[in-house]
Structure formats: C-alpha cells, structure tokens
C-alpha cells in the first residue's frame with residue numbers, strides 16, 4: 708500500500724478514536740445526571756434497563772476501539788493492510804468499506820463459511836432443548 712493511503716487510514720482511525728472517547732464521556736455524564744433523580748420503582752427499573760443497554764453498547768464500542776488500536780499498531784509497524792491469514796495485501800476497495808478488516812476477501816469468505824456452519828450447529832442444539840421442554 709502507498710504511504711499516502713496508509714496516512715489516510717491513520718487519520719480515519721484517529722478520528723474514530725476521538726469520536727469514541729467523546730461518546731464515552733457524554734454517556735458517563737448523562738448517566739450520572741439521571742441516577743440522581745430516581746424517584747420510584749418504575750424509574751429504577753427503566754434506569755436499570757437503560758444501564759444494561761448502555762453496557763451492551765459500550766462492550767460493542769470497546770471491541771471497535773480495540774480494533775482501531777490494533778489497526779493503528781499495524782500502521783506503526785508497517786503491517787497495515789496485510790491479511791492476517793495468508794499475509795497477502797487486503798483489497799483496497801475492501802479496506803475502504805471496512806477499514807478495520809484484518810482478512811482479505813478470500814480468507815474472510817472461508818472464515819464466514821466456517822462461522823455459519825458452527826452457527827447451524829448451535830441452532831439445531833437449542834431446538835433439541837426446546838423439544839425436551841415440551842415433553843417434560
């Protein structure tokens with residue numbers, strides 16, 4: 708990949724990181740404000756629900772942050788844009804759509820195929836459990 712292309716991605720990741728850090732800050736401030744004026748159980752329940760949603764959102768953001776940090780690290784060592792599996796360069800068009808991609812299209816397809824197979828396995832297993840419930 709050309710150095711100016713790498714620089715473009717570096718800027719993108721740094722911007723995303725700043726945006727994420729900002730949203731952490733806003734979320735914390737917002738939540739502290741709300742927990743002060745809890746009056747009854749309904750409020751408490753909805754506050755708990757809201758906190759659960761925030762936590763879920765936050766874990767997704769934390770994962771995204773991790774990916775950004777990993778990408779920035781790769782830029783630093785000059786390995787950005789290389790597939791983690793076959794070590795070929797990841798297609799630029801793919802990186803433009805998904806800058807945190809760590810696999811080339813070929814390797815990603817193989818991985819997705821494997822994932823969908825294991826998801827099918829889980830599905831049939833849980834369906835079996837439901838069947839047990841019905842007979843019990």
Ligand SMILES: [Zn+2]
Pocket residue numbers: 790791792793794795810811812813814815
């Ligand atoms: Zn690959």
